[in-house]
Amino acid sequence: MTDLPPGAVRRVVILGGGTAGWMTAAALGRLIAPTGVEVTLIESEEIGTVGVGESTLPHLRDFNLRLGIDEAEFMRATRATFKLGIEFCDWGRLGDRYMHPFGDFGAEGGGVPFHHYWLAAQARGEAGPLDDYAVPIVAAYEDRFAPPKADARSVLSTYGYAYQLDAGLYAAFLRRLAEAAGVRRVEGRVVDVAQDGDRGAIVSLRLADGQEIAGDLFVDCSGFRGLLIEQTLKAGYADWSHWLPCDRAVAIPCESVGRTQPYTRAIAMPAGWRFRIPLQHRIGNGYVYCSAFETPEGATAALEQALEGAPRAAPNHLRFLAGHRKLNWASNCVAIGLSSGFIEPLESTSIYLIQAGITKLVELWPRSPLDTVSADEFNRQMMLQYERIRDFIILHYVATERDDTPFWRHIREMTIPDSLATRIELFRETGVVSDYREGLFLHASWVAVLLGQRIMPRTAHVLARAEDPQRLAAGLARLRRMVAEAGRSLPLQDDYIAAHCAWRPPSGQSAA
Template sequence: MDKPSGPAGGIRRVVIVGGGTAGWMTAAALGKLVAPTGVEVILIESAEIGTVGVGESTLPHIRDFNARLGIDEAEFMRATRATFKLGIEFTDWARIGDRYMHPFGEFGAPGGSTPFHHYWLAARELADVGSLDDYSVPIVAAYAARFGPPDDDPRSILSTYNYAYQLDASLYAQFLRRFAEGLGVTRIEGRIVDVRQDGETGAIRSVALERGETVAGDLFIDCSGFRGLLIEQTLRSGYTDWSHWLPCDRAVAIPCAGVGRTEPYTRSAAMGAGWRFRIPLQHRIGNGYIYGSAFIDQDAATADLMSKLEGEALNTPNHLRFTAGQRTRNWVGNCVSVGLASGFIEPLESTSIYLIQASITKLVELWPSRPLDEVAAKEFNRQMDLQYERIRDFIILHYKATERDDTPFWDYIRTMGIPDSLAEKIELFREKGVVQEYREGLFLHPSWVSVYVGQRIMPRTHHMLADAENPERLVAGLQRLRTAVVQAAGRLALQDDYIAGYCARPAEPAAPAA
């Protein structure tokens, strides 16, 4: 394997450096979509190098990724011990005692001349019409621990939501490895000790393994995690640090035994120096504390997390260090970074696996016609910059929209400056109740509304079109809709019952007799 298999000017061999979720998602996608055109796909990983494996909560976009690869949902869920996910609950963020949910779906019913929250704003001036969350099927269903697939009929209120998964990321990587190898992807075990570049262009020509083997390629995908073996250590891409806006730079994570029923939502609970996640899987609960080391030390953060476990700890605490930010260029020369090698935005809105998927999708769309394709690289970097920056702003919104000053962490967050791009969005919603829409970007209208309203950024007015309805009919209509949402959610099965009949994990082997 010391020479690329293709002719100069073509991409005939792709070398993926690193396994884990990023590496095997990339390998599976390229094995399915690109390899049939004659491209050889090789993945190099070392069993001696651990993977982060913390991200267990996903966004609905993963369904499209799996479907494009032809992955059967039930098989995938059994293999990864997955549960369904209808949204993310946030507790204690604006004020201690507050609770709201970011749903994977719409507020209200199909139709209307203006976004639903304007009707809700108008009606609450006239009567007690409940919280905005009361008008979301996925929220009501999530709190009742119920799940069912959305209705295909766009007129149905059960068509107003989507769903994602809560899964074991290490099992997902193993599942995708089997899938990718079944497509002909070659896995090479070994630790990389040298990266060799072209003397004139700087392009990566090959990597050398500890045991002496050399693996050459035309295109290299860096999935080596935070260290960025190729994109940073070799190509010096640079890193844009966002820690002044996102000061959490440490994490401690530990799984515990599940207790009671599984809920189809992830919880993000604000803590004294950051926030804590709770992710219920079929076989355990994932727990973690994302915190700022300037505000709490590792021992205290670990103790805080351990005190919140609901069941028996199933492992020892896993400690991580990171700096929130993005690689200055995600594609340099003939190297593309994917996953943590590209950057890291804390997992508050479950964006880590989505960003892997987005990178893979853009790479396939812009597939280079030659190893050094500057046009493809420039457009890839532009689009990924937009993805990262817009996710960054959405995450910062959760912190900035707080009234808390009870700890140094929250006092800093509450008073810090924010990017102009986010300040403009907040002001537009506060003044007009209008969400600034993006043509390109991850989070859509209902996502922004849920956080604005849930964290007490309330519009000073509502849209005039909401006043076109007779006030009495408006209030009565919302009351009927509120009831219809509860009834629709109640028709769904309990998630545990649905999983038991659809994708229950394999039975654990019996313990040997004494």
């Protein structure tokens, strides 16, 4: 244990369990507690968790690795499958299909990004579909998976992967990890929050059984209600429903059928979109919709009709409001997870935003409970995360030609943020994707969605157009063959999981 300096944070109190609470607890238990900081988590069995954030981004691998988590153990514990990307169906037009892969299109080596060469050849009818030049897409559609090669010279090194998991089981797995690292769990429901009369900082939380839990720094993982960050500290909420009008969801897991796909599917629906997330033991399904254009009964019926197997649970209905806290760190309280904000899970960003908040908190660990310098920088960085994810999600909606339902006609008529309008116009005119210094989605992600939803640049970059047409066509054909052979050379995901990380129910227990 390290001797902490006077005035340092000595006691951290996390309010709320679930994925956000236990990710925070596991990270602080492993990374911060060894410095001498006590970490306590309060949760109540009376209060349920949302528990539908089952699809993730590749960044979660880094989080698990930093905490020393063995991947095979994690996969078995969470009954997870691997994920090479997200397929989007019916978004640009009815019948359209494309994939946002976790990897690059093409290969390195050109003077401009690959998609410019593809555009130049495609204009002459000398290129195949863009998806044919990405290993993770080819492998995903063949239901194949293996980790990427370390050799950068191999086309099998050009992709990453994420996980499709049971969020409730992940929280339970992290709880064991956190408690082993010394995190103390307290069962109870908070009934009162004591504040410093002079500064307004949170001093302690009183539970229904009379316990008083004091702390120096509080982490609010209480979900949508934001018991500390909003109900106590009045941080405020920026409402983005005018750009992201979906405000309801219904989720129903069902039995698995057939082979397990190494990708999540997002299917556009009359009043929103439907997700399909295949795990080892079941398929997660949900309909995210706008209540102005669909009823809970109608959404449930539409989802039930789409189930591929027998339902495994009753419909779970959720309400939410797209947006974020105006302050994610207020006084001596940091909001993590749904208490921080919510953007619909179209690009699997929910768990990523939890991870981003935890990572920034650790990086900007306060010198004292009321460290305004750290708080200001945390708020600035998290604001960028939310705004840039917001723009990327809105892109999926506004880049559509659909007008077949009132919902899609509304989407086509709505205004969008200037930051997104500028990016779309730049790509449409020049094919250029301006890269972020800070933010989640990188170049290939924007290319996948922009081109996948028919926003075609008026021209390719001049350097791509200057390439010898015959040489370019031959190179693209050769690359297309290499990608096809590489993607199809991988084992079936089900075979890989069976050999390395399959979950099997204990003797006498069903696979439920």
